[in-house]
Amino acid sequence: MDNKKLAGEKAVEYVTDGMFLGLGTGSTVYWTILKLAELVKRGLDIKGVPTSKNTEKLAKELGIPLVSLSSINHLDLTIDGADEVNPNLELIKGGGGALLREKMVASISESLIIIIDESKYVTNLGEFPLPVEIVQFGWEITSNQISRLGCNPKLRIKDNSPFITDNGNYILDCYFEKIQDAYKLNGTLNMIPGVVENGLFVNMADTIVIGNKNATIDISHK
């Protein structure tokens, strides 16, 4: 079985009746959403808050009841993917470009479960370029300031044009050799004018569900 499917479906076991649920973004969460839709059809009562337009569209098509983030101030649980996870449960997210909404949703969630395949569990964060969402205005200046932190930022391109996030911003994929202090870097990046949010999630995840290639699951708790 696909490792992402394994992890994505396993996370649904943490969902109980009556929950307000953050719905992450990406090809791993896809499997969670499919499974949730099956359970909703069989009577599970949940309300979802999507972290991207793609997730919103999928959840709507499958009949999962949704509410907007603005109408609530607390979520019981969020299930989301990640691009890298280290043993301290620090994450790099944003490969799909949804990092801002994902962080906002995670920040009001009592619990955050991250679902990954085993290739994403790493000793040090940084092999995957860190996505940083920035405003379009003067983006070259923001990029230049970020590069002084010791990385090589590249403007994300899709179909020969700059990739635009659901919030109308650009993304810089920042190539750091190794991220030593994710907590510090998260704060430093967000102090730079023009930076909207970055893809480091520190002290947010509680549980990591890892799908392994031998079709087993590892679960790591904070």
Ligand SMILES: O=C(CO)[C@H](O)[C@H](O)COP(=O)(O)O
């Ligand atoms: O952070 C994300 C989107 O912004 C995704 O969770 C991350 O990129 C993992 O995606 P996938 O499950 O498709 O590998």
